[in-house]
Amino acid sequence: MFNRRRTALVDAVLRHPQASREIRALSMRTGADAVDARRRVRRCLRELVATRGAPWTDLFARAMRRALVPLWRVEILDEDRRMLRGPAASDACLIFLPQHQAYMDPLFVSQALRDCGRPRPLWFAGDNLRLPLLAPLAARAGVVFLRRASPADEDYRSALRLYLRHLVDSGETLEWYQEGGRSRTGLPGPPRYGLLEHTVAAVRDNPGKQVWLVPVALSSSVLPDAAVLAGEELGQPKRPESLRWFWRYVRAQRRTRGVVQVRFAPPLSVGAYVGHRGGALTDASGARVLAREVRRALCQVTPVTGQALVALAVSAAGPGCTTAQVHRMTQPLLEAVERSGAPTLDTQHLRTERGVREILLRLRDVGAVSLRGVDASPPDASLPVASPPDASLPVASPPVASPPVASPPDASPPVASPPDAEDTVPGQRPAAPGDSARARALSRPATAPVLHRRVHEHRAVATLYRNQGIHWLWPRAAAEVAALRASRVETAGAWDTAVQELRGVLSATATGTGLGVEPGLLATAVVELKRLATPTSGADESPWTFPAPLVPAGSLIAPAVLADVSAGQLLAFQELAQQPHGLPVDVDLVLTRVLARARSWADSAVGLPPVPPRAPGFYRSLLLDVRRSGLLEPGLEAAQRRRYAHTEARQLHADLLTLARQRADADAAPESGLPHGGPR
CATH class of the missing domain: 1.10.10 (Arc Repressor Mutant, subunit A)
Known part of the structure; x- marks a missing residue:
C-alpha cells in the first residue's frame, strides 16, 4: 500500500505546472534528453517523498515518544498557544525552524504542537538516520530523509525543489533545522540556505500562497545528547547511526527525565520578503535575508x-x-x-x-x-x-572516586569539605534523619x-x-572591551572611540557562532557602554571618559563570556594568516592544524580559562563564515584581510586578558562594603 501511495505522490509532484519547466531546465544543464531527465528526477523523488496518514503517523509518533521521552514534560507558554491557534495559522503553510540540540527535538516540537491542536509536521531528517527496518516506518509517518551533501547532483536538487514546491502549495506543516545538524557548542551554527532558497522560489511562483516561518527555541533542564557531543569535542569519532546505536540510545534516554520549554517566535511571512525591494531579491539573496531574520527572532525568544x-x-x-x-x-x-x-x-x-x-x-x-x-x-x-x-559514552566518574584537582600556584587553596556528614555550623540546625540528601x-x-x-x-x-542564551550577555561584554580600548585615548575622543569599537567587537566575536550584530544587541551595548563611562565634570553634557581600570572591576563579565570563543578565533585566524596568497586556502588542512593546536592549548591550560573550543563543529562554522566573507580566496587582497583579522583577534584576546586581571585584582582587594565591586 505504501508503494502505491508513494507512486501516486510522485505522479502528483510531476504533474505540477512547474515540473515540465524544471525538467527542461535540467536537461539543458546536463545535456540529457527530457525523457531521461524526467526518469532520473522520478527516481530521486521516490527516494525523497514521505506519506502521512492513520494509523502509521500516530503509531510511529507514539512509539518514539514512549521509547525516547517517557519521563519528559513539555511546557509551552500561553501566549504561544494562542498564537498558534490564531487565524494566521489556520490555513497557511507553517515551517517550524528549531535550533537543533538533540535527536529528540522533533518529538518535543511535535508534542508542543499537539498540545496546541496543530498537526504534526513533516520532519526533514538527514539520511544518516535512514536505519534499516525503521526508515520505511518513518517514511510512512512523515519523515523526509535528505542527503547530507549533494551539491553536484543536479537531478536530486531538481527533485527536492519540485517536492518542496508541492508541499508548500499543499499547505503542509513542515519542520527542518537551518543549521543542518546538532550544535556541538550550544551556539547556533551558520545557516544552510538550500531549503530556504527552494521555499522562496515556491512562493515566488505562487504569490497568493501564505507561507510562514516560525523559529522555535528549546530550553531543556537536561541536554539529552550532552555526553555524546562532549565526547566528540574531546576528539572521539562520531559513531555511525545503526540499529545497535539506536537501541543503546533508547536505553540511555529511557533513564533520563527532565523538563523542556518550547518557545515559538512570531511567524515571519516569506511573501513579504519575496516582495521586498520591489521583488528585486533573487532566491539566494532572499534566503539569506530570511535566514538572518530567523536567527534574530530565535535570539529574541531563547x-x-x-x-x-x-x-x-x-x-x-x-x-x-x-x-x-x-x-x-x-x-x-x-x-x-x-x-x-x-x-x-x-x-x-x-x-x-x-x-x-x-x-x-x-x-x-x-x-x-x-x-x-x-x-x-x-x-x-x-x-x-x-x-x-x-558506559561507552564520556561521562564523569563519581566525585567520591576522584582525587581533587590541584589549584594553580597563585590561586587560593580549595575549601576543605566537612569531615563528617553530621557536622554543623553556628546557627544551622542539625540534619533530621528523614531529610533528603539534597536538603x-x-x-x-x-x-x-x-x-x-x-x-x-x-x-x-x-x-x-x-x-x-549567552548572546544576551554579549552587549555588556562587548561594551567592556570597547570601554577598555577607549580608556587608552584622550578624554575628548573617548566616547566616539568606544562607540566605533563597539560594532567591531560585536562583529569579531560573532564569527563562527551563528549570531550577528543585531540592532537590538547593538542598542543594548550602547546603554551598557554609558554605564561604564563617567562625565569628566559630573554633568551629562560634558565629555565622557572611561577610568582605567574600569569601575566597578568586580562586575566585569567579558572574560567569562568571550574568552573561550576568542581563544578559538585566535587559533583559527593565526593559521589562516600563515596561508600563502597565491593559492586557495585548503580548509581541511587548516581545520586539522587548528584542532591539533586547540587540543594542545587545552591540555597545557589544565582547565584554567581561557580554553579554546575543541569541537570541530565550532571551527567548521567559523571557516564557513570566513569563506562566505571571501577570505579564503586566492590573491593578495584576501591574504591581507586574513592578516588583519588575525591582528584583530589577537588584540581582542589581549584585551580580555587585561580585563581578567582587573577582575582578579578587584576580587583580591579588601571588601569595600559594596556588593561585587560597586553599585553599577
Missing part, C-alpha cells in the same frame, strides 16, 4: 537559564572555587541579563547562595561539574536528573564545586549548558 549562568560562573572562577565565589561571580551576570530584558528560565533564586547551590547540584547530576563537600547520594526523585548514559547538601556551608581531574570532560559538558 531564554537565559539558571544553569547557563551558574555554569558560566564556574568556568570563569576556575578550579577550586567555593559556592560563595560562584554566587559572587553569578551576580553581575544576572544583573546584565535583567538589564537586557532577556527571557529567563530558573533564574529567580540565584540571588541567594542556596539557589546557586541548587543549580550546582543539577549541573553535577548531568556531569557538568564535580562537587566536593556534598553528599554524593542520588538527588530527590521529584527533581529532573539525567541518569548516566551508556542536607543545601544546608551545608560553602561547598567547593571543582572541575574533575579529567577536566575536559566536565568542561565540554558545561560548555553546552553555559552557551544557552
Whole structure:
C-alpha cells in the first residue's frame, strides 16, 4: 500500500505546472534528453517523498515518544498557544525552524504542537538516520530523509525543489533545522540556505500562497545528547547511526527525565520578503535575508537559564572555587541579563547562595561539574536528573572516586569539605534523619564545586549548558572591551572611540557562532557602554571618559563570556594568516592544524580559562563564515584581510586578558562594603 501511495505522490509532484519547466531546465544543464531527465528526477523523488496518514503517523509518533521521552514534560507558554491557534495559522503553510540540540527535538516540537491542536509536521531528517527496518516506518509517518551533501547532483536538487514546491502549495506543516545538524557548542551554527532558497522560489511562483516561518527555541533542564557531543569535542569519532546505536540510545534516554520549554517566535511571512525591494531579491539573496531574520527572532525568544549562568560562573572562577565565589561571580551576570530584558528560565533564586547551590547540584547530576563537600547520594526523585548514559559514552566518574584537582600556584587553596556528614555550623540546625540528601547538601556551608581531574570532560559538558542564551550577555561584554580600548585615548575622543569599537567587537566575536550584530544587541551595548563611562565634570553634557581600570572591576563579565570563543578565533585566524596568497586556502588542512593546536592549548591550560573550543563543529562554522566573507580566496587582497583579522583577534584576546586581571585584582582587594565591586 505504501508503494502505491508513494507512486501516486510522485505522479502528483510531476504533474505540477512547474515540473515540465524544471525538467527542461535540467536537461539543458546536463545535456540529457527530457525523457531521461524526467526518469532520473522520478527516481530521486521516490527516494525523497514521505506519506502521512492513520494509523502509521500516530503509531510511529507514539512509539518514539514512549521509547525516547517517557519521563519528559513539555511546557509551552500561553501566549504561544494562542498564537498558534490564531487565524494566521489556520490555513497557511507553517515551517517550524528549531535550533537543533538533540535527536529528540522533533518529538518535543511535535508534542508542543499537539498540545496546541496543530498537526504534526513533516520532519526533514538527514539520511544518516535512514536505519534499516525503521526508515520505511518513518517514511510512512512523515519523515523526509535528505542527503547530507549533494551539491553536484543536479537531478536530486531538481527533485527536492519540485517536492518542496508541492508541499508548500499543499499547505503542509513542515519542520527542518537551518543549521543542518546538532550544535556541538550550544551556539547556533551558520545557516544552510538550500531549503530556504527552494521555499522562496515556491512562493515566488505562487504569490497568493501564505507561507510562514516560525523559529522555535528549546530550553531543556537536561541536554539529552550532552555526553555524546562532549565526547566528540574531546576528539572521539562520531559513531555511525545503526540499529545497535539506536537501541543503546533508547536505553540511555529511557533513564533520563527532565523538563523542556518550547518557545515559538512570531511567524515571519516569506511573501513579504519575496516582495521586498520591489521583488528585486533573487532566491539566494532572499534566503539569506530570511535566514538572518530567523536567527534574530530565535535570539529574541531563547531564554537565559539558571544553569547557563551558574555554569558560566564556574568556568570563569576556575578550579577550586567555593559556592560563595560562584554566587559572587553569578551576580553581575544576572544583573546584565535583567538589564537586557532577556527571557529567563530558573533564574529567580540565584540571588541567594542556596539557589546557586541548587543549580550546582543539577549541573553535577548531568556531569557538568564535580562537587566536593556534598553528599554524593542520588538527588530527590521529584527533581529532573539525567541518569548516566551508556558506559561507552564520556561521562564523569563519581566525585567520591576522584582525587581533587590541584589549584594553580597563585590561586587560593580549595575549601576543605566537612569531615563528617553530621557536622554543623553556628546557627544551622542539625540534619533530621528523614531529610533528603539534597536538603542536607543545601544546608551545608560553602561547598567547593571543582572541575574533575579529567577536566575536559566536565568542561565540554558545561560548555553546552553555559552557551544557552549567552548572546544576551554579549552587549555588556562587548561594551567592556570597547570601554577598555577607549580608556587608552584622550578624554575628548573617548566616547566616539568606544562607540566605533563597539560594532567591531560585536562583529569579531560573532564569527563562527551563528549570531550577528543585531540592532537590538547593538542598542543594548550602547546603554551598557554609558554605564561604564563617567562625565569628566559630573554633568551629562560634558565629555565622557572611561577610568582605567574600569569601575566597578568586580562586575566585569567579558572574560567569562568571550574568552573561550576568542581563544578559538585566535587559533583559527593565526593559521589562516600563515596561508600563502597565491593559492586557495585548503580548509581541511587548516581545520586539522587548528584542532591539533586547540587540543594542545587545552591540555597545557589544565582547565584554567581561557580554553579554546575543541569541537570541530565550532571551527567548521567559523571557516564557513570566513569563506562566505571571501577570505579564503586566492590573491593578495584576501591574504591581507586574513592578516588583519588575525591582528584583530589577537588584540581582542589581549584585551580580555587585561580585563581578567582587573577582575582578579578587584576580587583580591579588601571588601569595600559594596556588593561585587560597586553599585553599577
